[in-house]
Amino acid sequence: MKEGFRQSMAWLHTWSGLLVCWVLFLVFFAGTASYFRDEISLWMKPELHVAAATPVPAVQAVDNAIRMLEKEGAGASRWFITLPDDRNQALGVTWIAQPEPGKKGRGKLERAQLNPATGERLAEVRETRGGEFIYRLHYDLHYMPAIWARWIVGFCAMFMLVAIVSGVITHKRIFKDFFTFRPKKGQRSWLDAHNAVAVLALPYHLMITYTGLVTLMFLYMPFGIQSAYKGDEKAFNAEAFRQAENKKPAKIAAPLAPLAPMLLQAEKQWNGGPVGRVTINNPGDANATIQITREKEHKLSSTRQSMQFDGVSGAYISSIGDETSTAVEARGVLYGLHIANFANPLLRTLFFLCGLAGCAMVATGALLWAVKKRQGYAKELAKGGRIGFGLRLVDGLNIGAIAGLPIAMAAYFWANRLLAVGMEKRIETEIAWFFIAWGTAAVLAHIRPNRRMWQWQLTAGGLLFALIPVLNVFTTNSHLGVTLLQGKGPWAVAGFDLFALGFGLCLIYAARRLGQKKAVAKAKAVEKPVEKNRSETDSSLQEAV
Structure with missing residues (x-):
């Protein structure tokens, strides 16, 4: 090993995270939303809001x-x-x-x-499939055989586990850096943000990744069962899962x-x-x-x-289920930790926030690689050149996954409200709109993978989410004016609308911040030639004197 151990771990952390980060972002995003899949399903069936x-x-x-x-x-x-x-x-x-x-x-x-x-x-x-679609999306991926999807997700989860462990080894001051954030410092700021969200919920990230692998361990490691039960999986299932x-x-x-x-x-x-x-x-x-x-x-x-x-x-x-073996109960506990059905609303909210931190960790890691790589093209860009194909591809994938996925999710909720209640194949049409919106965002991201595209897609996702409560006013009788102001109807419906509004405003704020940074960068680019001309003028005057 020519490089030091920590440098090798840094290389492993970078590439094990980058190669699968876009699938991991989908898995984290959909899995995080799944903590409230029952509430999402209820919101998507407004006819049930009047149930006793x-x-x-x-x-x-x-x-x-x-x-x-x-x-x-x-x-x-x-x-x-x-x-x-x-x-x-x-x-x-x-x-x-x-x-x-x-x-x-x-x-x-x-x-x-x-x-x-x-x-x-x-x-x-x-x-409607409601929240169940989002739940299954995070490990079945849709539009492909489930067995393929679970192998893909398991492969990415293993990479995630490697990235977490190697990341802890790489950052020798990981807990000290957790309390450090330097804004407006380019790559340094992205690294600080990545460290903060990673350390903030580090136990959760390790738990959710490991237990995710455990839930499908019989698919990934069937050799022990095949050896002990001579290939008779039915006998194993009858004994282990009566x-x-x-x-x-x-x-x-x-x-x-x-x-x-x-x-x-x-x-x-x-x-x-x-x-x-x-x-x-x-x-x-x-x-x-x-x-x-x-x-x-x-x-x-x-x-x-x-x-x-x-x-x-x-x-x-x-x-x-009255008496179970230690092995079966251990597996049940690990699986229970992953899906968090045991959690009360407050604890489920904490799991949800940790899931959002996981999304931010994956997103900032992907962006950090692109920011660092772009620094190598600084001279070429200054001369009017273009970035390489690899960086352009990563930029497009980052925009399509990070900014495009909220657009797709919002389109799924909008389709639920706008499609006719009794239309044929309504479930398939709702899901199709999710992928149509996401596919459109991904294609546009690859056509123009730049800051302007980030602004457009974040703004589009923000508006779609922020306007969901307004959409409810015209399509249901359980909008915020009823559920929140009058206190009628399930609180889960009001909670969904409030989250959609808040999440949408956060996306719009992020898009606005990107616009402000671009304006500052342009101003600095204009100031530099002016300062250069002034210095040249001053030096020529001194020579003349």
Whole structure:
């Protein structure tokens, strides 16, 4: 090793971060938003904003759902009932309808949102993936096979882990530099900003990267399972992640047993823990089974308890998740840390802020490389030359990812409000507008990868976000004038609008600051020739004297 160890780590830190930073920015950006994916989904379904806010006992809500499913889901192979919780006030029902006559395969998945107190369907709810699209985007990337996307994201996450460790080794004064920020110093300022946001949430960055890899560790490292179980992955899953056994339909009609005793028994078994979901397999059949799953609790592990009952007699069959192995529980804790379902609103907000710091860390790292590289072209630029292809490519990718992604996200929310509620393929169209807006921003960024393009795209993203509350005034009855001023409707809806307004104003402020820096740079460029001429004049006068 010709260079010192720290210099080698600096090289590793630079390139391990740069090569994957644009994918990492998407992963961080979408993953950070996913901490509030339930709230985003609620905002994107304004028809649910009038759902009853008064808590309803689980028994009453389930009975209402069963009555509705017996009418509209008769003949279905499976019913799903999702009970309201503190983040979703509607009662959700889903069933797998029978395939149309003459068609083979699985039937269509039907959904409905009910008022938990009455069991009545809520107003026609627009079809949307809501926050679930953003959540899956951060590891499935969309428009490609999921297995490919997860390998790509895992590869980038490993690079991220290497970049974090090598970055800590490289900066021997990392904690001292955390308290140092020198504005208006070019490369030095970007480095100070990068150090600050990196150290501010360093434990979070290490945790979220490592646990992200752990969530898919069986995909990346399947060799131990293949060796221990002789390639039988089903046997491993049955032992490690025990699932309820579902019987095949007997094709003999039989009434469904009352669910109230089963729900009470489950809550007693869980020491008062609330029910989150009820799954009924083969409803109306002699082989019907009922699985009751506990609601997501405020605990670290993502492992959820459930109980299975006979659907006809109501007899208890088995429990799952009451006792788990140390390995399974450890994996559940690491996965739970990553998705943060255990967090209360305040802690979830802290996770969200740490995620934003991660976005800033990736963005400032990418910009720092470009700023440093541009210094090598200073003389050529002064002579009217052009920067190299590599730097131009990185500039375009930086603009398209960092400034273009907020444009795409805002376009997704605007499409949710502007597309007709009952249009066909509405979900696909909303998502298409996300990628259309992002693709347009990326193409324009590569055509003109300069400061002016940064200003345009930051301003566009800022305006689109800042005007979302205004858009709500014309498209919904749950705008800030109602949710904030009158105190009606879910607070999550008001919170989303306020964040959109604040985030939009931050983007506009950043664009304005870029414009001011450009004006200062032009002024300095004009002053230098004037000062040079003055000095030449003064020297000639002295010679004349």
